[in-house]
Amino acid sequence: MLRTRATAVLVTGSALLAVPLALAPALAPVLALPAAACGTHALPPVLAPLAPFLWPLAATVAAAAAYTAVRRPRTRRSPAAPPVPAADPAAPPPAARHSPPGRTELPPPVDHFTGRAAETDTILRLVRSGHSAIAVTGAPGTGKSALAVRLAHELGPLFPDGRLYAELGGGHGEPPPPAAVLSGLLAALGAPAEEQSGTLAELAARFRGRTAGRRILLLLDDAADAGQARALLPAGEHCLTLVTSRDALRNLPEAAPVPLAPLTEPDALALLAAVAGPGRTAASTDHARTAVHACGLLPLAVRAAAGVYRSQSTSQLPVLAGRLAAERDRLHDLRMDDLAVRAAFETAYAALGAADRALLRALGACPAGRVTLRIAAAAADLDPAAARNGLRRLTDAQLGGPAGHGAYRLHDLVRLLAAERLDHETAAADRRAALERVLTACTEDATARGSRAWGVAEQYAVPHLVRAAVREGLLHHAHALATAADPWLARRPGQSARAAMWAAVLDAARRSGEHDRTTHALRGLGSAYAHEGRLDRAVDHLRMAATLGRHAAVRAEQTTTRRLLGAVLRSAGRYEEALRELGTALEDCREAGDTAAEAEVLRGLGALHLDRRRPDEAIDCLERALPLLARHRIGDAAALADTRHRLGTAYAQAGGLVPAERHLRAALALYRREGHPAGEGRALSELGHLEERRGAHGAGVELHRAALAAFERAGLGAGIAASAEAVGDNLLVQGDPSGAGEEYRRAAAAHRLLGDHAREAEVRRKIDV
Numbered sequence: 001m002l003r004t005r006a007t008a009v010l011v012t013g014s015a016l017l018a019v020p021l022a023l024a025p026a027l028a029p030v031l032a033l034p035a036a037a038c039g040t041h042a043l044p045p046v047l048a049p050l051a052p053f054l055w056p057l058a059a060t061v062a063a064a065a066a067y068t069a070v071r072r073p074r075t076r077r078s079p080a081a082p083p084v085p086a087a088d089p090a091a092p093p094p095a096a097r098h099s100p101p102g103r104t105e106l107p108p109p110v111d112h113f114t115g116r117a118a119e120t121d122t123i124l125r126l127v128r129s130g131h132s133a134i135a136v137t138g139a140p141g142t143g144k145s146a147l148a149v150r151l152a153h154e155l156g157p158l159f160p161d162g163r164l165y166a167e168l169g170g171g172h173g174e175p176p177p178p179a180a181v182l183s184g185l186l187a188a189l190g191a192p193a194e195e196q197s198g199t200l201a202e203l204a205a206r207f208r209g210r211t212a213g214r215r216i217l218l219l220l221d222d223a224a225d226a227g228q229a230r231a232l233l234p235a236g237e238h239c240l241t242l243v244t245s246r247d248a249l250r251n252l253p254e255a256a257p258v259p260l261a262p263l264t265e266p267d268a269l270a271l272l273a274a275v276a277g278p279g280r281t282a283a284s285t286d287h288a289r290t291a292v293h294a295c296g297l298l299p300l301a302v303r304a305a306a307g308v309y310r311s312q313s314t315s316q317l318p319v320l321a322g323r324l325a326a327e328r329d330r331l332h333d334l335r336m337d338d339l340a341v342r343a344a345f346e347t348a349y350a351a352l353g354a355a356d357r358a359l360l361r362a363l364g365a366c367p368a369g370r371v372t373l374r375i376a377a378a379a380a381d382l383d384p385a386a387a388r389n390g391l392r393r394l395t396d397a398q399l400g401g402p403a404g405h406g407a408y409r410l411h412d413l414v415r416l417l418a419a420e421r422l423d424h425e426t427a428a429a430d431r432r433a434a435l436e437r438v439l440t441a442c443t444e445d446a447t448a449r450g451s452r453a454w455g456v457a458e459q460y461a462v463p464h465l466v467r468a469a470v471r472e473g474l475l476h477h478a479h480a481l482a483t484a485a486d487p488w489l490a491r492r493p494g495q496s497a498r499a500a501m502w503a504a505v506l507d508a509a510r511r512s513g514e515h516d517r518t519t520h521a522l523r524g525l526g527s528a529y530a531h532e533g534r535l536d537r538a539v540d541h542l543r544m545a546a547t548l549g550r551h552a553a554v555r556a557e558q559t560t561t562r563r564l565l566g567a568v569l570r571s572a573g574r575y576e577e578a579l580r581e582l583g584t585a586l587e588d589c590r591e592a593g594d595t596a597a598e599a600e601v602l603r604g605l606g607a608l609h610l611d612r613r614r615p616d617e618a619i620d621c622l623e624r625a626l627p628l629l630a631r632h633r634i635g636d637a638a639a640l641a642d643t644r645h646r647l648g649t650a651y652a653q654a655g656g657l658v659p660a661e662r663h664l665r666a667a668l669a670l671y672r673r674e675g676h677p678a679g680e681g682r683a684l685s686e687l688g689h690l691e692e693r694r695g696a697h698g699a700g701v702e703l704h705r706a707a708l709a710a711f712e713r714a715g716l717g718a719g720i721a722a723s724a725e726a727v728g729d730n731l732l733v734q735g736d737p738s739g740a741g742e743e744y745r746r747a748a749a750a751h752r753l754l755g756d757h758a759r760e761a762e763v764r765r766k767i768d769v
Contacts, residue, residue, distance in 0.1 A: 115267030138260030141300030170224030208235030275306035294324035307336030364418030368461030599628035641670035681710035
């Protein structure tokens with residue numbers, strides 16, 4: 001308005017001044033006034049004849065200048081720029097102004113951002129396809145805000161009208177009301193004070209009006225739920241809203257979901273190395289791997305661990321990894337400056353309803369991250385339907401998730417928090433009762449159909465549960481779970497946890513003077529040692545079990561112990577001792593009329609005679625075992641396949657190639673039906689050797705190649721080496737030294753990976769030949 005008035009004055013003054021200036025030279029001679037009296041200087045003599053025309057010309061120029069000054073402000077804006085309703089056109093973008101109370105400018109990107117390439121690509125693809133809202137969701141500590149802030153800075157040039165930021169406080173228990181957030185956003189957009197107050201509906205309408213037609217990026221960080229986020233969405237079709245939340249935001253269909261899982265192991269290792277400092281983790285890759293897995297691969301936890309490591313210049317990574325591997329103090333150790341893993345999970349825990357907090361605490365009684373519905377219901381003393389609904393709510397809160405049919409998984413750090421809350425908020429008697437219910441449910445799971453679905457989590461959990469039961473004096477429950485889970489644990493790689501489980505049961509049984517349980521625990525511990533390859537210790541424990549078992553009420557227990565002792569002695573090469581033990585076990589079976597146990601002992605004797613290179617005796621034992629196995633359906637198809645395979649090997653040693661092939665092909669069919677690639681490889685390898693003995697080296701090559709493929713599927717290095725060498729031998733006989741050399745090199749490489757340098761050297765000598 002002031003500029004308009006000044007322009008009017010300029011126009012009027014110029015016009016009025018031009019009139020006397022134009023008339024003054026003409027009137028001067030008439031009025032006999034000197035030129036100086038008219039306010040002008042005398043013109044030079046040359047210009048005197050033009051005097052009557054110069055001043056009208058000057059007046060015209062002045063008027064034109066005034067008109068231009070008035071017209072220019074009206075035509076300065078480019079017609080291509082979109083209109084911005086109800087906004088000051090001279091105001092700077094929101095990100096560039098001073099922020100009102102309640103931060104509205106983007107925070108700086110986090111240092112050492114690592115990984116998230118797939119999620120970044122997904123978000124950029126959604127932006128390119130025109131999505132106006134994207135929800136980045138995940139558990140506490142997964143780095144949702146770090147990813148969203150980084151992308152907001154990178155996408156800034158696409159949104160020239162500004163970038164806004166609102167901290168919604170969903171993870172802090174007291175999120176600000178949407179009206180307060182809208183007031184701050186309106187202030188950042190330049191709205192006058194009177195427009196920054198009102199009802200939620202009024203504020204939302206003003207916000208949508210001020211964002212319409214603009215290209216603005218809005219980051220809503222840590223939304224409590226879908227309702228809070230929906231009220232803050234802008235109206236502009238060219239705006240982009242990034243929402244981060246611990247909630248799954250299933251009720252916000254306006255936003256395309258991008259869930260965040262923990263980091264991959266390589267990304268977690270890279271983050272640990274970047275934050276810890278140059279070169280501090282390079283020399284201890286295994287310990288770095290232990291550390292990041294103890295952190296659950298969560299960016300927040302990895303950053304905290306790296307900060308602790310960096311702050312202690314004399315600390316060694318193995319020390320940090322060892323501390324984090326111990327669960328008791330892990331949450332306490334994962335804390336550095338403002339990075340506190342426990343605090344992040346405690347706020348999520350506090351945001352739950354009372355029933356869900358009770359369920360989460362109860363799950364702390366089970367040391368496995370993965371729990372079946374049966375175990376969860378037992379731990380919380382709920383019916384299955386209530387437990388399922390509670391687990392679904394924990395899933396929506398990003399504290400758990402489905403893990404196969406009828407099972408759920410808690411993140412390890414969430415499980416540790418649950419165990420802490422159980423200790424601090426539950427009476428000792430109630431904790432003991434919860435543990436007792438969990439033990440019973442796990443025992444039922446171990447013996448029920450489908451227990452093969454148990455994985456690494458249960459392998460870790462069962463021995464811990466048994467030891468916890470022993471500490472609480474629940475020896476009956478500890479022994480029952482150990483017995484039920486032992487056949488399953490025996491099939492798993494790594495036996496140290498199984499050995500620790502039986503050692504705890506053995507110690508408790510000895511202290512309580514329970515003879516039968518002591519015998520059973522000795523046998524279980526001996527079996528675990530045998531699987532570990534600690535054969536001398538296995539023999540010692542099994543002999544003690546056999547001695548105590550003479551007084552056992554159930555004779556089958558003694559037979560089982562002797563059969564297992566004979567198998568371990570055979571593995572140790574102590575054949576005569578093994579023969580005595582298995583012979584005694586066979587007599588006991590026959591006296592008791594236990595044909596099922598007799599079949600198992602005959603299988604053990606057949607394997608022993610094969611090792612002693614006595615195929616006729618092996619054939620006799622194994623042929624007698626076959627009908628007994630079929631009668632009692634002992635074990636599974638793998639036991640029958642193993643017996644057929646040994647019979648085929650025994651007939652081959654005895655020169656009976658036809659029955660050998662019949663039994664080997666029967667074993668191969670069983671192995672394939674059961675999905676047993678290692679057994680399939682062994683059967684194919686034996687069939688290949690049969691063809692070699694017949695002189696059919698072409699057929700031998702094909703069978704050994706098939707065996708090699710089966711061993712590769714099974715990841716069995718020794719089988720790969722042996723099969724590759726056998727292929728090479730057959731190719732060499734067929735006159736293909738080049739092909740044989742290639743196979744020998746493969747076999748030598750496999751032996752090198754196994755650390756068998758003697759066999760590697762032998763195979764390399766074949767290459768030279």
